[in-house]
Amino acid sequence: MFEWFWNILSSLGLYYKNAKILFLGLDNAGKTTLMHILRDDRLVQATPTQQPTAEEVIIGSVRFRAFDLGGHAAARQVWRNYYTTVDAVVFLVDSCDRERFTEARQELGQLLDDTNLADVPFLVLGNKIDLAGAASEDELRQILGLQMTTGKGTVAVQDVRPLEIFMCSLVRKIGYGDGFRWVSQYI
Helix, strand or coil, X not given: CCHHHHHHHHHCCCCCEEEEEEEEECCCCCHHHHXXXXXXXXXXXXXXXXXXXXXXXXXXXXXXXXXXXXXXXXXXXXXXXXXXXXXXXXXXXXXXXXXXXXXXXXXXXXXXXCHHHCCCCEEEEEECCCCCCCCCHHHHHHHHCCCCCCCCCCCCCCCCCCEEEEECECCCCECXXXXXXXXXXXX
């Protein structure tokens, strides 16, 4: 009944849905770069994340409290501490780092199998498609074991976790916007 009212408020920037989102993935996948791009639309040379960081970013009608938890082995040990009340996970994969695809698959698999995240939507971003030797979307799906995803676009799901992969280049600022629009519908 009041949906039109909320749509008007949202379009004016007066109302936002609030969401907690985690940026996860191996080190050097682009989590910190993504955070900077979403926060202030700037591309910066990021140093490896040593401590978890949080930023507030607004995408469409959703105000995200985004957490970049780092991706090196020691940082992955604290990911679990942030699962409480999380609304979505963005898992980034360096689509050029073929030597670490197996490691990325294992980490993603552990996240998808974790009962604390059973109902949480997962957006997988295959980053760095602008570089030579980048895996294609089909190849990355196969490698990560994501043959069964929920579909792109506006997709109603029932009794299944929303899960989809989008290819992107953070440096060229392409692809990730479609992914965030997709995941926003499930928040």
